[in-house]
Amino acid sequence: AQSVAQPEDQVNVAEGNPLTVKCTYSVSGNPYLFWYVQYPNRGLQFLLKYITGDNLVKGSYGFEAEFNKSQTSFHLKKPSALVSDSALYFCAVRDPVDSSYKLIFGSGTRLLVRP
Amino acid sequence: DAGITQSPRHKVTETGTPVTLRCHQTENHRYMYWYRQDPGHGLRLIHYSYGVKDTDKGEVSDGYSVSRSKTEDFLLTLESATSSQTSVYFCAISDGVAANKNIQYFGAGTRLSVL
Numbered sequence: 001a002q003s004v005a006q007p008e009d010q011v012n013v014a015e016g017n018p019l020t021v022k023c024t025y026s027v028s029g030n031p032y033l034f035w036y037v038q039y040p041n042r043g044l045q046f047l048l049k050y051i052t053g054d055n056l057v058k059g060s061y062g063f064e065a066e067f068n069k070s071q072t073s074f075h076l077k078k079p080s081a082l083v084s085d086s087a088l089y090f091c092a093v094r095d096p097v098d099s100s101y102k103l104i105f106g107s108g109t110r111l112l113v114r115p
Numbered sequence: 116d117a118g119i120t121q122s123p124r125h126k127v128t129e130t131g132t133p134v135t136l137r138c139h140q141t142e143n144h145r146y147m148y149w150y151r152q153d154p155g156h157g158l159r160l161i162h163y164s165y166g167v168k169d170t171d172k173g174e175v176s177d178g179y180s181v182s183r184s185k186t187e188d189f190l191l192t193l194e195s196a197t198s199s200q201t202s203v204y205f206c207a208i209s210d211g212v213a214a215n216k217n218i219q220y221f222g223a224g225t226r227l228s229v230l
Contacts, residue, residue, distance in 0.1 A: 006157075032217055043119075043205055043221030044158070051217065090157055094217060100165055101146055101209050102173070103219060105157040 002027040004093050006106035013081045013113055021076040021109045023091030032094040033074040034103065035065055039087050047089075050074060061085070081113045118142045119222035121206050127228045134193040136225050138206030140186075146209040147189040148219065149173075149181060151202040158205065164189055165211075196229040203227070 003026045013019045025031055032051050036044040048059025055067045065076045074091060088110050092103040118141040128134050138147060146165055150158040160173030162181040170181050178200060180192045193200055203226050207219040 034217075036221075041223075043223050044207075044219075046218050046220070049217060100163055100171065101211055101217065101219070102148070102160055102163060103158075105150075105159075107155055107157040 002031075002093055002095055002104045004091050004104055004106040006089075006091055006109045008109050009107075010110045010112060013111070015083050015113050015115050016080055019078050019081045019085070019111065019113070021089050021091075021111060023074045023076065023106060024072050025074060025091075025093045026072065027093055027095060030096060032096050033065075033067060034092040034094070035059065035063070035074075035076050036090045036092060036105075037087050038090065038108075044090060047076070081111075083113050083115055086111055086113045119206060119208060119220060121204075121222040121225050123225060124223065125226045127230065128196050129230055130197060131195050134196050134227065134229075136191045136204055136206075136227070138189045138191070138222060140189075140206075140208050142208060142210070142220070143186060144208040144210040144220075145186075146211050146219075147183065148207040148209075149179075149189065149191045150205045150207065151175065151200075152205060152224070153202050161191065161204075193227075196227075198229050201227060201229045 005024045034049045035047040050067045058064045091106040120139045122137045148163040149161040159175045164170045164183040182190045206222040209219045
């Protein structure tokens with residue numbers, strides 16, 4: 001069965017510093033991986049995805065993520081955090097042979113960027 | 116929120132009453148999903164639809180039913196609400212084709228409290 005783990009409930013970082021939000025996955029075969037962000041009282045917004053190709057993918061708002069097959073990880077990164085990046089971040093995985101396009105989500109990591 | 120309207124946005128109901136949540140999309144996307152969001156669990160799939168009158172169960176479908184009589188509308192029904200169904204419910208859509216076929220777009224959510 002597929003699963004996604006986000007080991008940190010919360011990540012704290014100072015504005016201007018680099019940030020990393022961790023995600024590991026368990027899936028048979030080659031996974032499709034996603035990051036979504038949720039701002040207060042809003043739905044989830046797509047940030048970026050890894051389907052195939054370059055292991056480093058770039059997404060919205062200056063975020064990027066690195067796919068590491070040997071470590072089964074897909075960590076979200078940003079070189080310089082902004083206070084406005086404070087939000088709830090979800091990692092998700094999809095089995096590419098699943099024709100329903102269902103996503104399995106991690107439990108979420110709250111990012112707090114302090115001024 | 117990408118042409119997706121969820122109604123109502125907030126609802127308080129009593130245990131044992133039926134409740135229907137509506138998701139309406141203007142994107143003509145084939146796939147529609149209902150998730151619930153609970154602290155520590157991330158988002159969990161309740162039911163999904165892959166076309167008009169075509170639906171299937173997700174991870175946490177017990178106590179829920181769905182219907183899709185038109186492309187644009189996907190209804191989630193709690194036949195007899197219980198306190199364990201207090202949650203935030205999100206609808207998502209996906210077109211299943213072209214470059215964005217792996218991306219799900221989310222509505223703003225419905226906050227349901229069952230007393």
